[in-house]
Amino acid sequence: MNPSRLVAKQVGVSGHISLGKEYTGRTVLIDSSEPGVWVIKTAQTIPDSELWLHQPEASARLDRAFLAIIEPPSAADLDAHLAQLPGCGNGGVGESGAAPAVPPRQRAQRP
Numbered sequence: 001m002n003p004s005r006l007v008a009k010q011v012g013v014s015g016h017i018s019l020g021k022e023y024t025g026r027t028v029l030i031d032s033s034e035p036g037v038w039v040i041k042t043a044q045t046i047p048d049s050e051l052w053l054h055q056p057e058a059s060a061r062l063d064r065a066f067l068a069i070i071e072p073p074s075a076a077d078l079d080a081h082l083a084q085l086p087g088c089g090n091g092g093v094g095e096s097g098a099a100p101a102v103p104p105r106q107r108a109q110r111p
Contacts, residue, residue: 009017019028023042031039052058073081 009019011017019040027043027045029041029043031041033039046054053062
């Protein structure tokens with residue numbers, strides 16, 4: 001951790017304080033614990049539409065997905081997994097060894 005450094009800044013007529021060019025474009029949090037006391041911390045914001053990615057369950061699912069890319073499951077692992085899925089008692093393969101036929105969609109009759 002860097003040692004604390006005290007810097008004096010002048011608040012402009014519009015109420016702005018310049019933190020320096022190294023902070024240009026950065027987001028900061030300003031904590032005002034009491035009048036006249038501010039703690040300014042740099043921060044990163046997460047868009048609401050991406051916030052779910054940072055939840056523990058989603059993060060764990062992503063970790064498993066990335067692991068599967070690095071170490072793909074073997075065919076035996078896939079067969080065991082398919083056998084546990086509803087309607088796929090033997091991995092989704094019929095007695096003939098072929099996948100079961102899926103009936104074609106019925107077209108709706110127009111009145």
